[in-house]
Amino acid sequence: MTPAVSIIDVVKHFGPLRALDGVSLAIAEGEFFGLLGPNGAGKTTLISALAGLVRADCGTLKVMGHDVVGDFRAARRLLGVVPQELVFDPFFNVRETLRIQSGYFGIRRNDDWIDEILANLDLSAKAGVNMRRLSGGMKRRVLVAQALVHKPPVIVLDEPTAGVDVELRQGLWQFIRRLNAEGHTIVLTTHYLEEAEALCKRIALMKEGRIAALDTTANLLAGQPGASLEDVFIRTMHAS
Amino acid sequence: MIGFWTLFLKEVLRFWKVAFQTVAAPVLTALLYLLIFSHVLDAHVRVHGVSYTSFLIPGLIMMQVLQNAFANSSSSLIQAKITGSIVFVLLPPISYGAFFAAYVLAALLRGLMVGVGVLLATLWFVELQVAAPGWIIAFVVVSGALFAALGMIAGIWAEKFDQLAAFQNFLIMPLTMLSGVFYSIYTLPDFWRGVSHYNPVFYMIDGFRYGFFGVSDVSPLLSFGVVFACFAGVTLLTLELLRRGWKLRN
Numbered sequence: 001m002t003p004a005v006s007i008i009d010v011v012k013h014f015g016p017l018r019a020l021d022g023v024s025l026a027i028a029e030g031e032f033f034g035l036l037g038p039n040g041a042g043k044t045t046l047i048s049a050l051a052g053l054v055r056a057d058c059g060t061l062k063v064m065g066h067d068v069v070g071d072f073r074a075a076r077r078l079l080g081v082v083p084q085e086l087v088f089d090p091f092f093n094v095r096e097t098l099r100i101q102s103g104y105f106g107i108r109r110n111d112d113w114i115d116e117i118l119a120n121l122d123l124s125a126k127a128g129v130n131m132r133r134l135s136g137g138m139k140r141r142v143l144v145a146q147a148l149v150h151k152p153p154v155i156v157l158d159e160p161t162a163g164v165d166v167e168l169r170q171g172l173w174q175f176i177r178r179l180n181a182e183g184h185t186i187v188l189t190t191h192y193l194e195e196a197e198a199l200c201k202r203i204a205l206m207k208e209g210r211i212a213a214l215d216t217t218a219n220l221l222a223g224q225p226g227a228s229l230e231d232v233f234i235r236t237m238h239a240s
Numbered sequence: 241m242i243g244f245w246t247l248f249l250k251e252v253l254r255f256w257k258v259a260f261q262t263v264a265a266p267v268l269t270a271l272l273y274l275l276i277f278s279h280v281l282d283a284h285v286r287v288h289g290v291s292y293t294s295f296l297i298p299g300l301i302m303m304q305v306l307q308n309a310f311a312n313s314s315s316s317l318i319q320a321k322i323t324g325s326i327v328f329v330l331l332p333p334i335s336y337g338a339f340f341a342a343y344v345l346a347a348l349l350r351g352l353m354v355g356v357g358v359l360l361a362t363l364w365f366v367e368l369q370v371a372a373p374g375w376i377i378a379f380v381v382v383s384g385a386l387f388a389a390l391g392m393i394a395g396i397w398a399e400k401f402d403q404l405a406a407f408q409n410f411l412i413m414p415l416t417m418l419s420g421v422f423y424s425i426y427t428l429p430d431f432w433r434g435v436s437h438y439n440p441v442f443y444m445i446d447g448f449r450y451g452f453f454g455v456s457d458v459s460p461l462l463s464f465g466v467v468f469a470c471f472a473g474v475t476l477l478t479l480e481l482l483r484r485g486w487k488l489r490n
Contacts, residue, residue, distance in 0.1 A: 087324035103246025104332035
């Protein structure tokens with residue numbers, strides 16, 4: 001079976017910095033996968049390479065079997081990415097933003113699905129509000145909505161709950177869990193390790209551009225009885 | 241096709257939502273140029289057998305078309321790069337050809353809207369003749385598209401607003417102001433007349449003016465050849481930069 005995400009021997013330099021150092025991993029269709037690591041470990045670079053925002057120096061990245069460079073149109077159509085940075089276009093309101101994003105993915109009339117996303121992310125009341133007027137947490141929700149407008153089978157969430165209040169976090173995870181249960185593959189990076197522990201079935205720990213550990217969450221925890229994912233994380237990061 | 245169309249509409253909405261600044265203000269600027277220069281020179285200068293005010297208007301129209309086409313694509317791209325919202329157009333499956341076409345056509349549309357605005361506003365001052373409407377359309381469309389594409393290159397290249405301002409103030413402004421907008425190059429000393437022939441904007445304005453008066457400093461066919469060759473060159477360069485993802489996809 002074709003993996004939802006396939007990454008083979010990916011290397012990326014930024015000047016002298018080796019941001020990705022031969023990363024390989026495969027994520028199966030329908031998985032809830034965690035990509036964890038400290039700042040600068042290479043998580044966002046890896047996600048950016050998968051999304052085509054960064055060009056890898058060498059190696060192969062595929063989404064549902066489609067190469068992100070050679071077959072970029074198919075690969076991007078199958079991928080939804082929530083970027084880490086809180087970015088928005090100040091000229092448009094929430095509904096306009098989502099309609100425009102749908103159009104970029106070749107979807108003309110998408111209001112039924114947009115309404116559903118808005119309701120699930122508790123944004124319905126803000127549909128006509130300009131992006132500039134939203135709080136940080138609201139803007140973060142719109143970023144999630146933008147990643148979902150084309151119903152991508154693979155959803156990458158790069159720290160989606162940073163700066164988001166507890167209530168929304170719960171609502172967001174409920175929605176993402178539902179999407180996962182419906183068959184969407186979820187790739188999550190987060191610094192909230194308890195969230196990763198609760199949600200992800202399999203986890204990769206990245207360190208200095210490499211995969212330092214890759215296993216099911218249960219196996220990672222079983223290796224150190226009584227330990228939390230935070231303990232496993234700290235020990236892995238400090239291992240030479 | 242929907243991706244291209246959406247990006248085009250988004251770019252049009254972007255400038256239309258602030259049309260007072262992006263369309264009305266350049267029309268007013270052109271009118272102020274016209275008022276000042278025509279007041280000072282109209283009674284003293286005739287060029288190609290027409291009054292100075294009549295001579296000036298096509299140059300002002302073309303200058304505003306070029307500057308606004310350039311400003312639209314360049315400011316949109318650099319703003320999106322600096323705020324990070326560029327990811328919204330880099331993540332979807334939009335081909336680089338569609339990306340190019342959407343930005344250039346939206347910028348051209350803004351340039352043409354400003355150009356038509358200047359034309360309508362200046363009709364109050366003089367009755368312009370139209371000798372060759374085909375040349376008018378050909379020159380304004382290809383020249384506007386060329387500057388829109390140049391704006392894309394500037395917007396992709398610049399990493400800060402002051403770099404873009406430098407591109408605009410030290411390249412685009414001198415090229416347009418020293419291209420014969422306000423004078424015929426035959427009034428210049430030999431050296432500067434020769435230099436003017438290396439300025440592609442001179443051919444844009446001279447050919448555009450031919451469409452109104454049926455007279456020009458050089459043949460409109462030669463002018464169009466130069467303008468079209470520049471457009472083709474800049475288009476190929478921009479497409480290649482987009483294909484490589486230069487400064488966009490690291």
